Amino acid sequence: MRIHADLQLEDIPGRLVNALAPIADYGGNIVGIMHSRERVVDGRITVRLIFDVKNEKPLKMLIKEWEKKDVYIARIEEIYRRVEKQFLVMGEDRGAKINELIGEISNLDEVNVSDLKMISREKGYAALITVDAGETKTLERAEKILESLAEKILLVKGV
């Protein structure tokens, strides 16, 4: 998992090395580091870190370690690398079922309908649906919902 953390450290030599060392100790890998001397809060400077750790367990141990070392954690969160796919749906009615379809996809865990563009007329409709998810496998669940309607609609998937 990829983690974004904003740490606040005393502006004293050695504090940064002291804060970074445990990441490797818990099997982590630093991807990026940004050191901001301009942003000082309560006499502490802010360091923005991006790093990868295997899972929640070493992350929790790392946080405990930082607390012991008097490292303030201003923000810590997982960065989701979203995957996105577009679907063009066409049908011969006015597309009354599209909202229902969007609802069904949105109800899936960790799947988000990020954009919907639609043209609806008497003779038929076309809807361009953009769906994103944390990983490709999750996105495939949305694709399956759309494919299950393939007899009634024409589904055009993104490449």
Added chain:
Amino acid sequence: MMKVIMAGFGTVGQGVAKVIEEKNSSIKKRLGEGFEIVGVSDSKGAIYNPEGLNLELLLKIKREKGAVISYPDVEKLKSNEELINREADVLIEVTPTDIESGRAVDDILYAFRSKKHVVTSNKGPLTLNFKGLNEEAAKNGCMFYYTATVGGCTRMIDVGRGLSNGAAIISFQGILNGTSNYILSRMTDEEAPYELILREAQQLGYAETDPSHDVDGIDTACKLVILANSVMGLESSLKDVKIEGITGISEDGVKLAKSDGKVIKLIGEIEKSRLEVSPRLVPKGHFLDISGTLNLGLFKTDFAGDIAIMGRGAGQMETASAILGDLNKIISQTR
């Protein structure tokens, strides 16, 4: 001279006669041997002359009388089987693609059994019995080439086979039907409905009177089967391909895609053992965003990355050029 008989003398067959007439002397110079067409058939009958046919006269007679049997002073035959039974080294099978009757399969098998090499542009026999035909060719020590069946003059099969020698092909995506690509390109450019653009394509000769094989995705599916079997080592047939054509694509669908920087293309796709033909959304400027009647194949490989090949997938002289390339392979390998 390598003696050649040709089953089918429509657009492609006449193209082959033209390219042989034009290139024969340079082929003789380069490879030490040229071609002599000794027999030809069309829907009205067949002719044979072991001394060779005059190609200029043959083309003139076909053009003016509509049938090769009007050619003077030659043996007249009633069927392809009789023609294939005559003495020759190679059969060029260029009858129209027929994925139902299997008649061309029988003709090609008969040619192998009478020890003739075969070159074809006909997708039908390869779609119906790829394995059987190749096995029969090998059993009789005959060569069997069908470069023109996929991507016309682009030599997509040769490129794929060449790539698979040094890298594994992970997947293939391609635009393999010029008619569908023309219709979708024009629908995007003009924001016009399918029916109107189809009529335009028919008037320009890009679409048949019955366009169903092209627009329903069948033609692309046949080409995928041939490519999957010949390049990627699968044993697939037409029933293994999930097929969706372009007839349901609406003007509004094309407009929505365009407003989002996308175009709709009929894509043939092979990934592992999955074969699929379907309209897909392609970002503008993507490899697969090609216009008009062009064909394109995109091979994804492990070591060599992505390799794309693009060119004219159909047309008389383009197809004839692919067939001539196959004939030259036979001369090179028999010398």
